[in-house]
Amino acid sequence: MINQTEQTDVVVIGAGPSGALVSALLRQRGWHVVVLEGQHFPRFSIGESLLPQCMAYLSEAGMDDVVDKHAEELGFQFKNGAAFHYQGTDTAIDFTDKFSAGRGTTYQVKRAAFDKLLADTAQAQGVEIRYGHRVEALQEHDEHIELSVASEQQSYRLQARFVLDASGFGRVLPRLLELERRSSLPTRTAYFCHINDHISAANFDRNKILISVHPQHRDIWYWLIPFADGSASLGVVGEPEYFDEALSEQQNLWRLVGQEPNLAALLDSAQAITDTQRLGGYSADVSRLYGRRYALLGNAGEFLDPVFSSGVTIALKSASLAAPVVDGFLRGEKVDFDKDFAQPLKQGVECFKTFVLAWYDGRFQDVIFYPQQRSDVRRMISAILAGYAWDETNPYVAQSERRLDVLATLCNMEAQ
Structure with a gap:
């Protein structure tokens, strides 16, 4: 009443x-x-x-x-950056080394x-x-x-x-x-939980989010976000057909984690501390x-x-x-x-969207994992990944689609 x-x-x-x-x-x-x-x-x-x-x-x-x-x-x-892993290759972006002030x-x-x-x-x-x-x-x-x-x-x-x-x-x-x-973006699903990660690898950098790419399906990716108390947020994202509706949320998450060898090795002693949740069509x-x-x-x-x-x-x-x-x-x-x-x-949203779309179609992954990156271009990309997507003095903000498409094409051609 x-x-x-x-x-x-x-x-x-x-x-x-x-x-x-x-x-x-x-x-x-x-x-x-x-x-x-x-x-x-x-x-x-x-x-x-x-x-x-x-x-x-x-x-x-x-x-x-x-x-x-x-x-x-x-x-x-x-947190000072982001780390990326794909098929045995590691790279990282340092947010303190960026184009934007x-x-x-x-x-x-x-x-x-x-x-x-x-x-x-x-x-x-x-x-x-x-x-x-x-x-x-x-x-x-x-x-x-x-x-x-x-x-x-x-x-x-x-x-x-x-x-x-x-x-x-x-x-x-x-x-x-x-x-x-x-949304103009395809429907995707995320499975995620918190874990005590028990990561002992000496080369693991807790100051960065780790984004891993599935070794066979480049449009499946994982996040691992370490916290200061030894726990972490773990998630996997992919289109619905990659997941099995007959399995539980927990089973779907850990089945996909097991398919990425580097992540599986990092988390071989991990223990879940929250229930796995599912978020679809977000x-x-x-x-x-x-x-x-x-x-x-x-x-x-x-x-x-x-x-x-x-x-x-x-x-x-x-x-x-x-x-x-x-x-x-x-x-x-x-x-x-x-x-x-x-x-x-x-x-800024459109700038981010350009990079999101290019991540899933593989163009931005070609850029991220390209081994001989120009330092000036890397700093421009770093600024956007650090959130400075409204800085139009950055050419990769002002002309996101054209610049990124040309860069990805060059990286792909030189890698072949």
Whole structure:
């Protein structure tokens, strides 16, 4: 039974990274912000290997210093790059040696602790977060949006002058407003869990995510994300036909791990410490990223693929772009959400998408594993993999598809 109607300036749906950041930025600008989070923190989430560019966006709300301060006690693993393995060949990208200016290191985090830290920081800055509150319906009006909200104790209406959807895979507004659109990327499935890795190999670098490629099927890949406490996140990604529906999630994961000799050897003493989970059909898109009184942040708008850990970076970028535009809108200024929010956000997303597509069709793998890389080109690629996909001074950002296609062709020709 709905028994009351409340009013606020801004409602943010979801208290994950983009929700915590955008709510803190808007609170700093003087607005009353209510965050509605359907779950209770801490809670599990994937997307555990951050990119250095994330830290620049967190710095806008003073959250980068908070993450640095609490990294050791929360077991965040220092990260300075990415390692790759395919058919006995190893290579690595050093994020501190990159084309774009800015931080070159970050962390590999257990998202339960990381997300709670950001949300707690937003609360300390004056943001109101309501856990266990779910948006069930909405009505758009000229002067506000009215949300129907349900919690364990009550149902109520909440009127806001603006609504930001940071609900991630929950995709609340895309569902309620029928904005969902089929992704241009093929349907893929991920199986993943946390392990005590017990890795003893002397050449294993815990400061980097390890991305391994299946020796026979180059469109199957694995992530291994070490944490500071000796545990790790392990996952495999492939199209559905590579997995056996007759097997359990755990069996599917470890069957594929056993097919990659280097990874299997690294993890010969590993022990699972969480149940294996399955996430299918995760790539998503929408018909539009904003309306008159709403905007979509992060995964609520478009999610590409986990291969380059771009999800949290895109989410934080969307929050960084949205905050000043929403602030101007609430102040009655003439704002352009397309020019100042949607278009610049899509610019970096399209850059990432170019590299994702080239990873799965093999072109970017040819580049990554090419043995005689030019140092200047390598630094440009490093910048993008470090999250600096909005730096248009980088030729591989400004002309992603053309540059990468030419580079891959050259690498492939010289390798033959």
